[in-house]
Amino acid sequence: MSDSIGEVKAQKVTLEGEFELECGQSFNDIELVYETYGALNTDATNAILICHALSGNHHAAGKYENEEKPGWWDSLIGPGKAVDTNKFFVVCPNNIGGCHGSLGPSSINHDTGDYYGPDFPIITVRDWVNSQAKLSDSLGIEKWHAVMGGSLGGMQALEWSYLFPKRIKKAGIIAAAPKLSAQNIAFNEVARQAILNDPDFEGGRYLDKSKYPKQGLKLARMVGHITYLSEEAMRSKFGRELKKEKLNFGYDAEFEIESYLRYQGDVFSESFDANTYLLMTKILDYFDPASNFEGKLVNAFESIEAQLLVVSFSTDWRFAPERSKEIVNALIEAKKNVSYLEIDSPHGHDSFLFANEDYVKGLSAFLEN
Amino acid sequence: MNTIEVIKNWIDKESQVLDLGCGDGEILNILSKEWGSTVLGVEINQDDINKCIQSGLNVIHQNIDEGLENFSDNSFDIVIMSQTIQVLKEPKKALQEVTRIGNESIVTIPNFGYWTTRINLLLSGKMPVTGTLPSAWHDTDNIHLCTIKDFENLCSECEIDVIEKCFFNKFGKESLLAKVAPNLFATTAMYKISK
Numbered sequence: 001m002s003d004s005i006g007e008v009k010a011q012k013v014t015l016e017g018e019f020e021l022e023c024g025q026s027f028n029d030i031e032l033v034y035e036t037y038g039a040l041n042t043d044a045t046n047a048i049l050i051c052h053a054l055s056g057n058h059h060a061a062g063k064y065e066n067e068e069k070p071g072w073w074d075s076l077i078g079p080g081k082a083v084d085t086n087k088f089f090v091v092c093p094n095n096i097g098g099c100h101g102s103l104g105p106s107s108i109n110h111d112t113g114d115y116y117g118p119d120f121p122i123i124t125v126r127d128w129v130n131s132q133a134k135l136s137d138s139l140g141i142e143k144w145h146a147v148m149g150g151s152l153g154g155m156q157a158l159e160w161s162y163l164f165p166k167r168i169k170k171a172g173i174i175a176a177a178p179k180l181s182a183q184n185i186a187f188n189e190v191a192r193q194a195i196l197n198d199p200d201f202e203g204g205r206y207l208d209k210s211k212y213p214k215q216g217l218k219l220a221r222m223v224g225h226i227t228y229l230s231e232e233a234m235r236s237k238f239g240r241e242l243k244k245e246k247l248n249f250g251y252d253a254e255f256e257i258e259s260y261l262r263y264q265g266d267v268f269s270e271s272f273d274a275n276t277y278l279l280m281t282k283i284l285d286y287f288d289p290a291s292n293f294e295g296k297l298v299n300a301f302e303s304i305e306a307q308l309l310v311v312s313f314s315t316d317w318r319f320a321p322e323r324s325k326e327i328v329n330a331l332i333e334a335k336k337n338v339s340y341l342e343i344d345s346p347h348g349h350d351s352f353l354f355a356n357e358d359y360v361k362g363l364s365a366f367l368e369n
Numbered sequence: 370m371n372t373i374e375v376i377k378n379w380i381d382k383e384s385q386v387l388d389l390g391c392g393d394g395e396i397l398n399i400l401s402k403e404w405g406s407t408v409l410g411v412e413i414n415q416d417d418i419n420k421c422i423q424s425g426l427n428v429i430h431q432n433i434d435e436g437l438e439n440f441s442d443n444s445f446d447i448v449i450m451s452q453t454i455q456v457l458k459e460p461k462k463a464l465q466e467v468t469r470i471g472n473e474s475i476v477t478i479p480n481f482g483y484w485t486t487r488i489n490l491l492l493s494g495k496m497p498v499t500g501t502l503p504s505a506w507h508d509t510d511n512i513h514l515c516t517i518k519d520f521e522n523l524c525s526e527c528e529i530d531v532i533e534k535c536f537f538n539k540f541g542k543e544s545l546l547a548k549v550a551p552n553l554f555a556t557t558a559m560y561k562i563s564k
Contacts, residue, residue: 309422328429329439332409335385339422340429341415358415365422 004070005037005078005085008062010101015134025121028110032135033101034058034093037077038085040141047141048083048367049132050092051149051156054224054280055272058094058101061085073150075355082355082363088145093135095128097280099273106207106273117275118204125152125287129159133167146367148172150352151319152280155287158327162289165305172366174311175352177323178297178330179288184318187227188281191220195274204275217274218265225264230315230348297330307337309366311359313351314344339366370543372559373399375535376449376475379561380404384446387411387470389433389463390453394421401426409445411437434458440470451477452557456510461523468529468564477559480536482516482552500539501556517552524562533561 012033020026035058040047050060050073061077063070076082077090094102097120105120136144147160147168154176161171177184195201198216202209238257253259293299308331312324321342331338341362345351351359370378373396380386383405388397391410394417400406410428412418421428431439434457448471454460455478467474479501480486489497496506502514515523517536524531536547536555547555 307425307427325439332429332439333441333444335407337427338429339418339427340431341418341422342430358419361419362415362422365419369423369425 003079003081004074005062007065008035008037008059008071009064010035010058012101013135013138015131015138019131019134021121021127022124023121027096027103030096030103030131030134031101031107032093032096032103032131034091034135035060035062035071036092037061037090038088040089040139044141045143045145046087047089047091047139047144049136049144049147049160050077050083050090051128051132051147051153052092052095053149053151053153054284055221055268055277056153057098058092060092061090073353075353076360076363082360083148083367084364087368091135091139091141093132096131097123097128097276097283099276104273105204105275105279115205115207117207120275120279122279122282122286124283125155125159126163128156128283129163132156132160133164136167142167144168146170146172148174150174151176151349152284152287155284159287159289161304161306161308162301165303168306170366171306171308172311172363173308173324173327175313175316175319175324175349176310176327177319178290178326180285181323185285187223188285190223191281192278194219194223195278198274201274204278206274213274214269217269217272217277218262220277221268221272222261222265225261227318228349230317230346232315233346233348233350236346297326298333301330301334301336304331304334304336307339307366309339309341309362311341311343311352311362313347313349314342315346316349316351318349370535371541372451372477372537372557375543375559376400377404379475379533380406380447380473383407386447386449387440387445388449388451389437389467390450390456391417391421391426391428393417394424394426394428396449396451397421397426398424406447433463437463437466437470440466442469443472445471446473447471448474449476450474451559452479454478455513455515457513460513460515461527464523464529465527465564468527468562471563473532473561473563475559475561476520477557478515478517478520479511480517480552480555480558481514482518483556484553487553517555517558520558520560524560527564529562529564531560531562535559 010033015030059071060073061071079086094100096103098104105116109116147157154173157171158173195216198213200211201213241256289300290297312321328340343359386406386408388410397408401408448467457463486497536551537557538544538547539556
């Protein structure tokens with residue numbers, strides 16, 4: 001029934017023309033890498049745009065040649081899966097500012113011939129959505145059947161619904177929030193401080209100096225990773241298990257959870273760009289659609305025409321169900337077509353990555369109704 | 370007429386309808402398709418929610434017992450609460466909320482005063498198990514059962530007006546007996562109320 005999509009390859013496109021950013025700066029051309037799965041139908045009505053989260057990229061499903069690890073949403077995208085590639089043409093770009101091939105801080109600035117590094121402008125969710133709209137044009141997709149994503153990806157799907165109401169039929173807003181709380185921003189700030197204060201950060205010009213703030217990025221990821229897991233999941237997976245039989249009265253990784261976090265931090269810091277990480281946390285912090293409407297989310301949603309599905313997870317404390325309900329309640333008040341699902345799942349914020357049965361059923365019902 | 374026909378009779382076409390405890394969306398589906406209603410359901414059962422979504426209905430996963438504050442005053446033309454009030458922890462509060470959110474509301478209850486229920490209790494000395502109330506006392510979701518008289522008393526206590534009422538027999542149809550002596554011969558009662 002559910003199967004893998006098999007081997008996939010990334011594609012690259014240059015979206016030509018001036019691209020203005022919310023901050024006032026602009027790019028001349030923007031380069032985006034993306035992947036597609038399934039086939040676009042003749043009238044281009046079966047396309048689904050997948051938006052990735054903070055540390056995600058365009059590799060959402062399938063496997064690269066000679067690689068074992070599938071894309072980050074492979075559990076949900078594929079033949080017979082929640083996002084059924086037998087029925088839909090699925091597109092997932094790496095957002096600008098990213099570090100996996102799209103224009104970002106580790107790209108060369110053609111004006112100077114150097115890496116952008118810290119000079120890369122602070123972009124926003126709106127900038128992303130605008131760049132994704134340009135990608136839609138280049139792919140010949142006038143209207144998406146659905147735009148969806150989890151966490152920061154869900155915020156992009158939400159932004160799509162009021163920014164381009166005519167270009168989107170459905171929006172899947174999963175494990176998201178209408179804006180970050182003080183606590184959310186606090187965690188992001190700890191992550192940023194870890195990176196900014198790494199001596200190898202070099203004011204963001206580490207690439208020019210052949211250095212890399214690995215320790216800072218590792219710490220940032222470790223603190224972030226804690227917020228993605230639930231207390232329950234951490235307890236059942238690691239408890240207070242020791243790596244060795246006895247305490248050794250030292251500062252090495254003794255508990256399994258310490259060793260797990262260090263490992264996760266190491267792996268991540270070897271495959272991600274520190275400037276991109278800083279940028280991503282800032283994009284999250286800035287997201288606040290109600291801010292242009294005197295804090296009234298309901299007014300921000302006025303233009304929405306799409307059918308929306310909001311999904312939250314019981315043990316998610318990063319963007320708890322209450323945060324999703326803020327979105328839902330504003331949509332109800334604005335008299336929009338909204339459905340809301342609260343899924344019972346032990347995996348905390350990361351739940352949106354797992355193929356929980358109720359979640360899969362809800363998603364496919366929404367996409368296929 | 371059956372319950373859905375009466376509901377259609379009681380509400381204008383193209384009304385905005387909220388169904389609290391909408392189940393698999395049976396009523397909303399009909400109202401949306403045949404009556405042009407703009408509909409929203411509230412449900413707690415995951416399978417039912419997915420059935421609603423499958424039918425293209427808007428549905429919110431929410432526990433009515435935990436409050437309905439997210440729905441503002443008079444935000445719907447009609448609020449339906451069908452066969453739901455008896456499973457709630459605070460039926461009185463729910464009734465007040467229903468009439469706050471809807472300009473008008475339609476509430477359906479199972480009638481515990483139905484004659485077989487009465488005889489069942491009288492003769493067996495045990496909590497009645499009937500076609501409408503099929504579970505044993507310890508296993509039932511129906512924790513706040515009432516009779517037609519009880520419900521009407523609660524409405525007047527809450528200063529809620531009964532605009533229309535309709536009584537159904539065990540086949541879900543209106544009948545002469547159910548009309549003449551509803552508290553004895555109706556298994557189900559449906560009210561259109563407002564505050």
